[in-house]
Amino acid sequence: MREARAVTARRVALSAVGLVVAGLFAFPVYWMVSSAFKPTNQMQSTGYDLVPTSLTGEHFASAVGKAGFGDALRNSLTVTLVAVLFSLVAGLLAAVPLARLRFRGRKGFLLLVLVAQMAPFEALLIPMYLMMRDANLLDQMPGLVLVYFAATLPFTAWTLRGFVQGIPAELEEAAMVDGCGRWGAFRRVTLPLLGPGLVATSVFGFITAWNEFLFALVLFQDQSKRTLPVWLSTFQTAFGTDWGGTMAASTLFTLPVVVFFLIVQRNMVAGVTAGAVKG
Amino acid sequence: MTSTIDAAVPAGGSPPAPPRADDGRSSGRRRRPLGQALTPYLLLAPAVVALLALVGWPAVLVVLTSFRKMDLGELVRGELVWTGFDNYTTVLGDAEFWKITLRTVAFTAACVVATLLGGLVIALLLRQLGRVVRTVLQVCMVLAWAMPVLAATTVFQWVFDQRYGILNKTLVLVGLDSFEGHNWFATGPSTLTVIGILVCWQAIPFVAFSLYAGLLGIPRELYEAAGMDGANAWQTFRSVTWPTLRPIVLMMTFLQLLWDFKVFAQVWAFRQGGPNGESTTLPVLQYLKGIAGSHFGVAAAVSVLMVLVLLVLTVQYLRMLVRSQEVDL
Numbered sequence: 001m002r003e004a005r006a007v008t009a010r011r012v013a014l015s016a017v018g019l020v021v022a023g024l025f026a027f028p029v030y031w032m033v034s035s036a037f038k039p040t041n042q043m044q045s046t047g048y049d050l051v052p053t054s055l056t057g058e059h060f061a062s063a064v065g066k067a068g069f070g071d072a073l074r075n076s077l078t079v080t081l082v083a084v085l086f087s088l089v090a091g092l093l094a095a096v097p098l099a100r101l102r103f104r105g106r107k108g109f110l111l112l113v114l115v116a117q118m119a120p121f122e123a124l125l126i127p128m129y130l131m132m133r134d135a136n137l138l139d140q141m142p143g144l145v146l147v148y149f150a151a152t153l154p155f156t157a158w159t160l161r162g163f164v165q166g167i168p169a170e171l172e173e174a175a176m177v178d179g180c181g182r183w184g185a186f187r188r189v190t191l192p193l194l195g196p197g198l199v200a201t202s203v204f205g206f207i208t209a210w211n212e213f214l215f216a217l218v219l220f221q222d223q224s225k226r227t228l229p230v231w232l233s234t235f236q237t238a239f240g241t242d243w244g245g246t247m248a249a250s251t252l253f254t255l256p257v258v259v260f261f262l263i264v265q266r267n268m269v270a271g272v273t274a275g276a277v278k279g
Numbered sequence: 280m281t282s283t284i285d286a287a288v289p290a291g292g293s294p295p296a297p298p299r300a301d302d303g304r305s306s307g308r309r310r311r312p313l314g315q316a317l318t319p320y321l322l323l324a325p326a327v328v329a330l331l332a333l334v335g336w337p338a339v340l341v342v343l344t345s346f347r348k349m350d351l352g353e354l355v356r357g358e359l360v361w362t363g364f365d366n367y368t369t370v371l372g373d374a375e376f377w378k379i380t381l382r383t384v385a386f387t388a389a390c391v392v393a394t395l396l397g398g399l400v401i402a403l404l405l406r407q408l409g410r411v412v413r414t415v416l417q418v419c420m421v422l423a424w425a426m427p428v429l430a431a432t433t434v435f436q437w438v439f440d441q442r443y444g445i446l447n448k449t450l451v452l453v454g455l456d457s458f459e460g461h462n463w464f465a466t467g468p469s470t471l472t473v474i475g476i477l478v479c480w481q482a483i484p485f486v487a488f489s490l491y492a493g494l495l496g497i498p499r500e501l502y503e504a505a506g507m508d509g510a511n512a513w514q515t516f517r518s519v520t521w522p523t524l525r526p527i528v529l530m531m532t533f534l535q536l537l538w539d540f541k542v543f544a545q546v547w548a549f550r551q552g553g554p555n556g557e558s559t560t561l562p563v564l565q566y567l568k569g570i571a572g573s574h575f576g577v578a579a580a581v582s583v584l585m586v587l588v589l590l591v592l593t594v595q596y597l598r599m600l601v602r603s604q605e606v607d608l
Contacts (some may be wrong), residue, residue, distance in 0.1 A: 011409070018404060018412040025484070031424060031445060032434040048448050094326035097319035109323055116330045118597060119338065120589045122541045122562055123582040126569045127340035133354075150333035157326055211427045213544035214562075218570050229429040233548045243437050250430040252427040261425035 032254070035247040036060065043244055059248035066245065071224050072231035076210060079141060079227060083148035084205040088198065090149075096186070098157070099164035103135030117154035122214055127219055139222040148216045152205035159204070163197030166192065199262045207257055228253050291580040296583070300430045322425050335468070341366060341586070344579035366580035375556075375580075383540065383560040386471055390539040393479045398486025399524070405491045420484035428481070432548040435477045439463045464550050467557020474545050482538070494520065526603055533596040537589060561585050 036045060036059050038052040063069060097103065098110060128147060129138075137143030167190055175185035216227040226234075232253060235246045345367070347353070348360040368375050384453075401420075438446050441462045450458035464470045496557055497519065504517045543562040546552060552559035552567065559567070561581065569578025 014407050015409060015412045018408045018416050021401060021404070022412075022416040022419040025416075025423040026479070028431065028434045028438060028480070029422045031438060032430065033436065044443055046443075046448075048452055050445075072513045077471045090325040090329060093322045097322045100425060101319045103316070103319040106319075109327065112327065112330060114597065116334045118537075119334050119592045120537070120541060120586055120593075121334075122543060123565070123586045123589070124334070124337040125342060125565060126344060126575055126579045126582055127337035129570065130340065130344065130575065131337060131353075150329060153326060153329055154334075204477065207425075211429070213429060213548070214566070217547075218566070229427065229544070231435060232429045233544075235433065243440070243443070246433055247437065250433045254426055257427050258422065261421065 007160050029157060029254075032247050032250050035243060036251045038244060040242075040244050044241070055166075059242075059244035060252070062242070062245045063249040063252065066249070068223065068226060069249065072226050072228045073088060075141070075225060076228040079144045079216075080206055080209040081147060082141075083145045083209050084202050086149045087153040087156045087205055088143070088202050091153055091201070092194075092198070093158050094157040095160035095164050096190075097160045100169060113154045113157050116150075117158060121151055125218060128215065132219055137219075139220055139225050141225075143219050144216060144227075147219065148209040148212060151212070152208050155208075156201050156205055159201045160194070160197060161193055163201075166197075168194045203260045203264045206260060210257060300461070307461050314546040341579050341582050344576055345583045347576045347579075348578040349574075349579075354575065355575070362576070365583075366576045368582045369577055370485055370584065379559055379561060382467075382471070386475060386542075386560060387536060387539045390475050390478050390482070390542075391532060391535045394482045394486055394535050394539075395528065398490055398531070399478060399528070401483065401487040402490035402494055402524075403520075405487065406494050417488075420487060423480055424484035426481065428544050429548060431477060431481060432545050435473065436549065439473055465554065467554065470550055470554070470558040471546075474542075474549055478539060478542060482535060486535070489531060490524055490527055493524050497523050509582050526599075530596070530599060530603070533592055533599065535597070540585075540589060540592075 014042060017248075037055045037057070039054060039056045039058075042049060042052065042054070094113070095108075098106065098113075119273050132138050132143045135143070137146070171189050172182075172185040175189045176182065180188060212227075213229045213233070216230050217233075220226055220230070232246075232249060235242075235249070339576065346361055346363060348362045352358075353360055401416075405416065408416065426434075438444055440449070441460055446463075447458050450461075463473050481564055501519045502515065505519050510518065541562055542560065543566070546558060546560055546563050547566070550558055552563040562585070565578050565581045565585065566579060568574050572578075
């Protein structure tokens with residue numbers, strides 16, 4: 001009896017610890033969202049209020065209406081989506097032979113991808129800047145697109161290779177026996193089965209490019225060319241001490257990432273360990 | 280669709296891919312037409328060209344630049360001025376550089392240790408929890424993990440705000456009156472501590488999830504056996520849990536080292552390396568020298584020195600990956 005009670009007490013204690021830890025992780029996120037909805041006079045008061053007593057949408061209106069938000073959103077979306085599309089195409093083209101075909105130098109190519117993945121991209125800031133300057137790509141969308149393309153490509157190729165390997169080659173062979181050509185077999189059998197892999201991989205690429213700060217800061221000096229992270233980092237000049245507006249903007253910036261993240265969370269741990277997402 | 284293998288193979292004049300077993304390889308003859316032999320290289324070409332041009336060439340260029348004098352003047356005139364090791368002697372002879380290096384190493388070490396310990400404790404905790412609490416904790420951690428770095432940085436600035444920040448208010452509420460109006464960004468160490476907390480907060484979930492996945496792979500029988508042998512909790516951990524976790528912990532340590540050493544966005548967004556450069560780390564120095572100060576040669580030397588440190592770590596990490604067969608080449 002006493003033992004059973006001790007076990008229960010232990011259980012309750014552990015659950016309490018678990019909830020406290022969960023609270024610590026969730027609090028900044030909660031605080032961002034709740035501050036975004038809190039009226040300004042409640043934000044800048046000395047009163048103590050963990051739960052807002054009234055809600056307002058005015059901060060979202062002011063954040064969206066703030067100079068540069070529309071531009072930054074558009075720039076971020078353009079650069080991110082184009083870069084992800086590029087690396088998806090090039091990555092898939094590379095993944096198929098690396099997973100399926102035998103040819104001389106295969107290991108060398110694999111190693112190249114792996115080394116490129118581990119390369120400290122941040123340390124290439126200076127040459128990248130000089131290259132883009134020489135190519136007249138400073139303050140130009142294609143410049144940043146190329147950087148994000150290169151940053152997401154190794155991971156994309158590597159992960160897609162894993163997904164292709166997961167599809168039994170026998171399926172393709174059966175289709176070819178049935179009269180499909182190599183390309184036809186790939187298009188009708190492998191490609192549809194790769195769907196989830198393509199989604200997961202492009203989401204990783206999206207998150208990487210969407211969050212990137214250093215190169216966006218350096219390669220786009222022109223105010224109208226800023227991406228969302230850079231725009232957000234300058235809020236102190238853009239907003240003064242408008243914390244409500246800042247939190248609303250942060251919330252909007254976070255939303256797509258969290259949604260995407262929840263979709264692919266299951267693949268995340270395995271993917272990252274295999275030498276993957278940049279921190 | 281319904282044709283069987285027997286019917287299709289003899290009928291087809293077109294070459295269906297032979298089953299892998301009797302591929303040309305096994306008989307030692309290669310009679311693939313040239314076009315087919317080129318296919319893999321053609322498919323790889325876009326990726327390889329992109330990687331060589333956008334990662335390989337910059338990697339060469341950073342080394343070349345580090346041996347040049349390249350300030351704004353040289354850049355505008357397009358001059359090539361080779362100066363040998365001048366940039367390195369400048370950088371290495373600067374006491375400030377060593378201070379910043381030491382600071383970066385200390386910051387990295389503190390973050391990595393805290394992240395690994397936090398992740399380990401939470402992974403062990405996850406296993407003990409009931410389903411509901413465990414799910415709640417996992418969802419909360421995913422939120423922290425998923426949050427974009429810049430959004431997280433902004434929120435932390437708000438939480439740590441001097442006048443209206445919730446942290447100072449809370450500290451005052453529990454009786455620590457000295458924290459009223461406390462400025463967390465008044466000194467370098469204090470600023471870096473806040474940045475470190477932010478970095479760990481976002482990094483712990485990944486480590487915890489990875490270690491938890493490792494824990495789930497340990498057969499329950501091992502624990503039962505340890506229990507029957509009368510092992511206490513610590514002995515069980517050492518002889519059952521730790522052997523499984525050790526390789527994962529090692530891998531996580533390397534990944535975190537690589538990542539935390541390069542942290543730029545958070546440091547820059549908080550106080551731009553301030554106050555008075557007291558929270559400047561090596562990546563920030565690289566930016567300040569190169570982009571802000573237009574001393575590209577000196578900045579490239581800083582980059583190369585950073586890469587050397589990272590290279591040692593990366594090679595170790597890759598060797599470990601290949602050996603653990605996480606990566607089969």
